[in-house]
Amino acid sequence: xxxxxxxxxxxxxxxxxxxxxxxxxxxxxxxxxxxxxxxxxxxxxxxxxxxxxxxxxxxxxxxxxxxxxxxxxxxxxxxxxxxxxxxxxxxxxxxxxxxxxxxxxxxxxxxxxxxxxxxxxxxxxxxxxxxxxxxxxxxxxxxxxxxxxxxxxxxxxxxxxxxxxxxxxxxxxxxxxxxxxxxxxxxxxxxxxxxxxxxxxxxxxxxxxxxxxxxxxxxxxxxxxxxxxxxxxxxxxxxxxxxxxxxxxxxxxxxxxxxxxxxxxxxxxxxxxxxxxxxxxxxxxxxxxxxxxxxxxxxxxxxxxxxxxxxxxxxxxxxxxxxxxxxxxxxxxxxxxxxxxxxxxxxxxxxxxxxxxxxxxxxxxxxxxxxxxxxxxxxxxxxxxxxxxxxxxxxxxxxxxxxxxxxxxxxxxxxxxxxxxxxxxxxxxxxxxxxxxxxxxxxxxxxxxxxxxxxxxxxxxxxxxxxxxxxxxxxxxxxxxxxxxxxxxxxxxxxxxxxxxxxx
Numbered sequence: 444x445x446x447x448x449x450x451x452x453x454x455x456x457x458x459x460x461x462x463x464x465x466x467x468x469x470x471x472x473x474x475x476x477x478x479x480x481x482x483x484x485x486x487x488x489x490x491x492x493x494x495x496x497x498x499x500x501x502x503x504x505x506x507x508x509x510x511x512x513x514x515x516x517x518x519x520x521x522x523x524x525x526x527x528x529x530x531x532x533x534x535x536x537x538x539x540x541x542x543x544x545x546x547x548x549x550x551x552x553x554x555x556x557x558x559x560x561x562x563x564x565x566x567x568x569x570x571x572x573x574x575x576x577x578x579x580x581x582x583x584x585x586x587x588x589x590x591x592x593x594x595x596x597x598x599x600x601x602x603x604x605x606x607x608x609x610x611x612x613x614x615x616x617x618x619x620x621x622x623x624x625x626x627x628x629x630x631x632x633x634x635x636x637x638x639x640x641x642x643x644x645x646x647x648x649x650x651x652x653x654x655x656x657x658x659x660x661x662x663x664x665x666x667x668x669x670x671x672x673x674x675x676x677x678x679x680x681x682x683x684x685x686x687x688x689x690x691x692x693x694x695x696x697x698x699x700x701x702x703x704x705x706x707x708x709x710x711x712x713x714x715x716x717x718x719x720x721x722x723x724x725x726x727x728x729x730x731x732x733x734x735x736x737x738x739x740x741x742x743x744x745x746x747x748x749x750x751x752x753x754x755x756x757x758x759x760x761x762x763x764x765x766x767x768x769x770x771x772x773x774x775x776x777x778x779x780x781x782x783x784x785x786x787x788x789x790x791x792x793x794x795x796x797x798x799x800x801x802x803x804x805x806x807x808x809x810x811x812x813x814x815x816x817x818x819x820x821x822x823x824x825x826x827x828x829x830x831x832x833x834x835x836x837x838x839x840x841x842x843x844x845x846x847x848x849x850x851x852x853x854x855x856x857x858x859x860x861x862x863x864x865x866x867x868x869x870x871x872x873x874x875x876x877x878x879x880x881x882x883x884x885x886x887x888x889x890x891x892x893x894x895x896x897x898x899x900x901x902x903x904x905x906x907x908x909x910x911x912x913x914x915x916x917x918x919x920x921x922x923x924x925x926x927x928x929x930x931x932x933x934x935x936x937x938x939x940x941x942x943x944x945x946x947x
Contacts, residue, residue: 446471446472446473447469447471447472447473447744447745447938447942448472448473448475448727448742448743448744448745449465449469449472449473449474449475449743449744449745449746449747449934449938450475450476450477450728450730450741450743450745450746450747451465451474451475451476451477451746451747451749452476452477452478452710452730452746452747452748452749452750452758453476453478453485453747453748453749453750453754453911453912454476454477454478454480454482454483454484454485454694454704454706454749455478455483455484455485455486455487455749455912455913455923456484456485456486456487456689456690456693456920456923456924456927457485457749457911457912457913457923457924457926457927457930458476458478458483458485458747458749458911458912458927459476459483459484459690459693459694459697459927460514460693460911460923460924460926460927460928460931461747461749461911461927461928461930461931461934462474462476462697462702462704462927462931463514463517463693463696463697463927463928464927464928464931464932465931465934465935466697466700466701466702468931468932468935469935469938470700472938473703474701474702474703475702475703475705475741475743476697476702476703476704476705477705477708477710477730477732477741478704478705478706478707478708479707479708479709479710480706480707481706481707482694482706483690483693483694483704483706484687484690484691484694485500485690486500486501486880486883487500487501487686487687487689487690487920488500488687488690488878489684489685489687489688489691490782490876490878491876492782492783492784492832492874492875492876493784493827493830493832493873493874494827495784495823495826495827495830495832496684496685496687497685497782497816497823497832497876498685498686498687499687499780499782499834499876499878500687500780500878500880501686501920502681502685502686502814502816502820502834503527503679503680503681503686504679504680504681504686504919504920504921505678505679505680505919505920505921506526506677506678506679506680507678508919508921508922508925509921510921510922510924510925510928511680511689511920511921511924512524512680512921514689514693514924515682515689518689518692518693518696520682520688520689520692523682523683523684523688524680524681524682524683525680525681525682525683525820525821525822526677526679526680526681527677527679527681527798527819527820528818528819528820528821528824529797529798529818529819530677530678530679530798530819531543531796531797531798532797532798532799532800532801533796533797533799533800533801534561534601534602534605534800534801534802534803535800535801535802535803535806535808535864536560536561536601536803536806537561539560540796540800540864540865541560541561542797543801544557544558544561544602545557546641546642546645547602547606547641547645548624548626548627548640548641548644548645549586549603549606549607549610549623549624550598550602550603550604550605550606550607551590551594551598551602551603551627551637551638551640551641552570552598552602552638552641553638553639553641553642553645554571554638554642555567555570555571555594555598555638556571558570558598558601558602561601561602562597562598562601562602563597566595566597566598566601569594569595569597570594570595570597570598570638573593573594573636573637573638574592574593574594575593575634576589576592576593576631576634576637577634578631578632578633578634579632580632581631581632582621582890582893583619583620583621583622583628583889583890583891583892583893584620584621584631584889585615585616585617585618585619585620585888585889586599586603586607586615586616586618586619586620586623586624586627587599587603587604587614587615587616587617587618588616589620589627589631589637590603590615590637591616593637594637594638599615599616600803600804600805601803601805602803603615604803604804604805605801605802605803605804605811605812606801607623608801608804608811608812608839609801609811609812610623610918610919611623611776611840611884611885611886611887611918612776612777612778612811612836612838612839612840612883612884613776613839613840613884613886613887614804614839614840614841617840617886617888617889618886618887618888618889619887619888619889619890619891619892620889621891621892622887622891622892623887626640626644627640627641627644630643681820683822684822686920689920708732708733709732709733709734710730710731710732710750710754710758711731711732711733711735711738712730712731712758713728713729713730713731713746713748713758713759713761713762714728714729714730714731714740715728715762715905716728716729716742727742727743727744727745727907728742728743728744728745728746728907728908729741729742729743730743730746730758744907744938744941745907745908745909745934745937745938746907746908746909747908747909747910747911747927747930747931747934748908748909748910748911749910749911749912749926749927749930750912751775751882751885751912751914752770752771752773752775752885752914753770753771753773753775753882755770755910755912755914756770756771759905759908762905762908763901763902763904763905763908764901765897765900765901766897766898766901766902769894769895769897769898769901770898770914772888772894773885773886773891773894773914774840774885774886774888775882775883775884775885775886776838776839776840776841776882776883776884776886777838777843777846777879777880777881777882777883778836778837778838778839778846778879778880778883778884779836779837779838779846779853779877779878779879779880780834780835780836780837780877780878780880781810781834781835781836781837781853781854781857781875781876781877782816782832782833782834782875782876782877782878783832783833783834783835783854783857783858783861783869783872783874783875784827784830784831784832784872784873784874784875785830785831785832785833785869785870785871785872785873786829786830786870786871786872786873787829787830787831787870788870794865794867795815795817795818795831795833795865796815796818796865797815797818798814798815798818798819799812799813799814799815799818799819799833800812800813800864802864804839808860809837809845809856809857809860810835810836810837810856810857810860810861811836811837811838811839812835812836813833813834813835813836813857813861813864814833814834814835815831815833816832816833816834817830817831817832817833818831830873833861835857835860835861837853837856837857838880838883840884840886846879850875850877853877854872854875854877858872884913884918885913885914885918887918895915895916898910898915906937906941907934907937907938907941909930909931909933909934910930911923911926911927911929911930912926912927913926
């Protein structure tokens with residue numbers, strides 16, 4: 444509303460999307476975004492490797508959720524949308540790379556025989572002999588416990604675990620079935636077969652893809668050499684030049700709309716302001732930011748906290764203790780991404796088959812996955828004709844010792860393990876970059892949905908406050924964009940209702 448002051452704490456994609464939504468819905472408001480990082484964008488970040496700007500955080504967006512691609516279009520980047528040239532991922536299991544079975548639901552194979560190779564014949568037989576599950580109104584269970592009880596431990600350890608590790612850097616036997624696989628949770632409550640649920644989900648995804656194929660193919664040309672691209676649109680999307688460009692362009696566009704974006708600014712305290720104070724005639728909030736020797740207080744009529752759960756809990760503690768207690772139950776996993784620029788293997792690039800591979804934790808390797816960027820993304824292959832780019836990730840929830848290794852050691856481990864998986868030594872490493880993400884991914888452990896419901900119920904006692912980010916309803920870019928925009932709508936509704944009340 445006219446004269447309203449809004450402060451957003453946190454400059455990841457959720458905070459940026461929140462500011463973007465508010466700059467349109469409340470164009471006369473004064474909007475300030477503060478972020479502790481050295482630049483806005485959070486886990487959307489690009490860094491130069493061998494002179495090429497590459498993603499060193501998130502590198503793709505789920506294309507079957509509209510929120511991220513809608514934002515891309517609003518920013519005028521729709522012509523830069525690209526799709527993977529290949530999605531033929533593998534699992535590094537029992538010493539070999541095996542193709543990831545088609546039609547799996549977060550690693551749950553349908554049929555089980557499609558995973559033969561990753562699973563032994565006996566393990567396939569166990570998965571085919573699905574153990575019944577008592578249907579009923581149970582609250583939640585871990586993904587790993589549920590899948591293991593029905594299909595056997597091997598399906599969890601060699602298929603589900605590496606897939607979940609790629610999304611959450613988490614452990615299958617801790618992560619919530621209800622939060623991470625809601626369609627499977629619903630099927631479990633109905634007493635349906637797990638493999639049937641996986642098959643139904645795969646069929647539904649294929650049907651949705653076929654329905655939207657015409658529109659999708661009209662908007663973006665298929666990737667060269669990808670036969671499947673002419674039939675159905677891909678599941679994932681990126682941007683020419685990297686998805687880090689989304690945050691860069693968004694931050695610059697926000698500045699162009701009059702939003703103040705301040706990096707390197709830590710939010711230390713949140714205060715509730717009484718009516719008639721500097722927070723405005725109807726009260727409001729203030730946030731103390733900056734270094735402790737030189738604190739600065741920013742007054743606002745509404746505040747959005749788009750920060751990790753621990754930071755949010757610290758700010759909320761004096762005001763919403765119930766929300767604080769629930770937020771402190773949300774733990775995080777740390778990780779590192781090692782990006783390699785590999786020289787040519789003789790007259791040609793180093794051979795990198797498919798889009799990359801995942802590594803089950805029980806294999807005992809340090810890396811948990813590797814992405815062959817030059818094979819996966821056409822723009823990356825074109826960026827340096829004599830180089831191949833790939834990346835490897837390290838770090839699972841509860842496993843921190845590997846992340847204490849120096850950069851040079853992590854690079855050497857990534858080179859050695861990727862070479863072993865490929866069955867040949869990688870050519871000369873021209874350049875390397877290590878990006879460490881401390882507290883990168885929230886863990887949706889058992890009870891997560893109820894936990895978030897408690898947070899939201901408690902927050903209702905603090906009008907003018909809203910929360911956004913990956914800690915709540917999804918860790919991917921589309922989910923975070925949706926979270927930020929939802930918080931913006933809540934703030935706009937509050938400010939309109941307050942101004943209306945003041946006018947009575």
